[in-house]
Amino acid sequence: MNIDDVMVTKTIFNRFAKEFPDIFEVDVAIAGAGPAGLVAAKTLAETGKKIVLFERKLSIGGGMWGGGMTFPVIVVQKESKHILEDVGINVSDEGNGYFSADAIESVAKLTSAAIDAGAKFYNAISVEDVLLKDEIVNGFVINWSAVEAAGLHVDPLTIRASACIDATGHPAEVCHIARKKIRPKTGPLSKKQAFIEGSMSAHTGEQAVVDNTKEVYPGLYAAGMCANAVFGAHRMGPIFGGMLLSGEKVSDLILKQLK
Template identity: 50%
Template structure:
């Protein structure tokens, strides 16, 4: 078989365009491709919700790839071990209640779990703004190519409509910060992006289940972004809370969309 570069080019552009156009109107849009959102994505997809995930960087997985200080291992506590089982991630008990897994395998299987549940993932796409309508609820995202945003080029963006948006953008809490900056008075209500406190794994992990919530109509926050919004401690390379937070964010979205 003789390969034709034009056929290859047409196949890529044609197939991407079809999928992209199919996912500009969704039930749930996840912003950020870290572990919390990947876990949320699996549960959302399995619930039958049309779900899309946007990651501005080339790789999906957030900081989990690097484990702790580039040692590719993560720790998960007892309460979250069942999520490792649900994604088929191998692990072993290091000490009672502390389970160690490969960060590389973990990211790979989180991605597989999300995509196998029917979630569409787009990398290299940045979310630069939100859409809010008369009912004062977040109802969509304004997107652009990640490299365009990083290079600060003046290129007009496109839009995605979503019934629910989940901010899983990590320390920056990017979507929540955008709403706080652009919506008059938002910082006086539930939404107050104050930044994380110094690391305290025990407190940060436990608080994460409280800080994972709907912070503005149509906007749910999860993972490190949730603690950044609430001013809770950062957690470090223990990822059980991140996974549990993603599961809770999905449950909140599912319940909201049932109403």
């Protein structure tokens, strides 16, 4: 095969130009491809919903890649290990209710399962604003992460979604935007203690991340570490069971709302 450089360019552009318009209007848009975002994308896509997930970095996986202090091992509890096992991740029983998994395998297989279910991923794209209609978050305003990093004045594009998830982790990027621009008078985003994340406490943080997974403004849901950041709850470090369960819970909440 005689490879033509320009044909490579045409192939990339033509496929992108064909696929990208399909996510202009979706059922659910997710910001952040960490563990909660990945589980939500997979769970929702398996029901036949049209799902798009935007990740500002080149790589997906959030904090899961690094395990604990770059040791590529994560810990989960019994209640959440089924989420890993369902996608073929090898889970080891370490005793006393603790289970371990390979961090790299976990990210790779959760991502693959979400894509196989029909979720569409776009990396290197940031959410810089929300689309608001009738006081309901109705989509994301997106731009290339490189544009933001370079400080270039380039207007973004907008996609519409019936429900939106902020799964951006500690920064809670979309919720911060909603609080700043919408200035809600009531609800979680209006509270003074919002976004004052607590210190490390795995026991309380793990339960809180599931409890705090909820609709924080009409049309906008917080999941994963973002939920704890919004509600001022504790962080939990390299134990990921709560994150996985948060992804399941936010999916259930949205499916009930979309019925």
